[in-house]
Amino acid sequence: EDQVTQSPEALRLQEGESSSLNCSYTVSGLRGLFWYRQDPGKGPEFLFTLYSAGEEKEKERLKATLTKKESFLHITAPKPEDSATYLCAVQFGGSQGNLIFGKGTKLSVKP
Amino acid sequence: EPEVTQTPSHQVTQMGQEVILRCVPISNHLYFYWYRQILGQKVEFLVSFYNNEISEKSEIFDDQFSVERPDGSNFTLKIRSTKLEDSAMYFCASSQQGSNEKLFFGSGTQLSVL
Numbered sequence: 001e002d003q004v005t006q007s008p009e010a011l012r013l014q015e016g017e018s019s020s021l022n023c024s025y026t027v028s029g030l031r032g033l034f035w036y037r038q039d040p041g042k043g044p045e046f047l048f049t050l051y052s053a054g055e056e057k058e059k060e061r062l063k064a065t066l067t068k069k070e071s072f073l074h075i076t077a078p079k080p081e082d083s084a085t086y087l088c089a090v091q092f093g094g095s096q097g098n099l100i101f102g103k104g105t106k107l108s109v110k111p
Numbered sequence: 112e113p114e115v116t117q118t119p120s121h122q123v124t125q126m127g128q129e130v131i132l133r134c135v136p137i138s139n140h141l142y143f144y145w146y147r148q149i150l151g152q153k154v155e156f157l158v159s160f161y162n163n164e165i166s167e168k169s170e171i172f173d174d175q176f177s178v179e180r181p182d183g184s185n186f187t188l189k190i191r192s193t194k195l196e197d198s199a200m201y202f203c204a205s206s207q208q209g210s211n212e213k214l215f216f217g218s219g220t221q222l223s224v225l
Contacts, residue, residue: 044154098169101153104153
């Protein structure tokens with residue numbers, strides 16, 4: 001059973017068309033939920049960390065929110081350069097930096 | 112901006128051969144990690160390393176794998192006898208304070224085992 005599930009798997013948007021990506025998790029004792037962006041052939045690039053339900057973080061056109069069992073990454077008026085795979089990862093319990101990743105959402109933004 | 116650098120970017124090897132993947136973490140970081148991503152699959156944790164010893168490892172990280180920090184700047188992953196299923200992109204990562212802290216990832220080494 002997957003501990004981190006992301007949906008949708010792929011999302012195609014027109015430039016300017018706002019939407020949200022979902023990340024749900026089943027781990028207990030969440031220590032942090034992370035959002036990363038991954039471009040083809042590159043390593044994940046850090047976007048946000050959320051620690052507790054109700055927390056929100058923003059960066060340019062991106063806003064991440066966290067509830068007890070899921071997180072959303074809201075993309076407002078996306079541009080083609082926002083096209084990438086967005087990864088959600090969780091850290092739990094007594095782990096020493098071990099992140100459990102979801103499969104990601106591949107976002108394509110067409111001009 | 113400081114970054115994690117990995118060499119080589121691509122490595123092709125024959126099954127059964129030993130490979131060493133190299134990483135230079137960000138200079139003031141203390142925690143080091145290896146992750147891997149098989150094509151089309153999730154990024155998976157392999158091992159974390161702090162204070163010159165392994166602090167955590169996954170089931171994937173069996174006796175064929177080892178890590179080392181041979182000097183003050185490099186961090187290496189060795190696979191003793193490669194298998195076809197070891198083919199993947201291997202990412203090195205580092206962080207300043209360890210758990211709960213964001214990880215900085217390198218661009219990866221694509222390992223192909225033939």
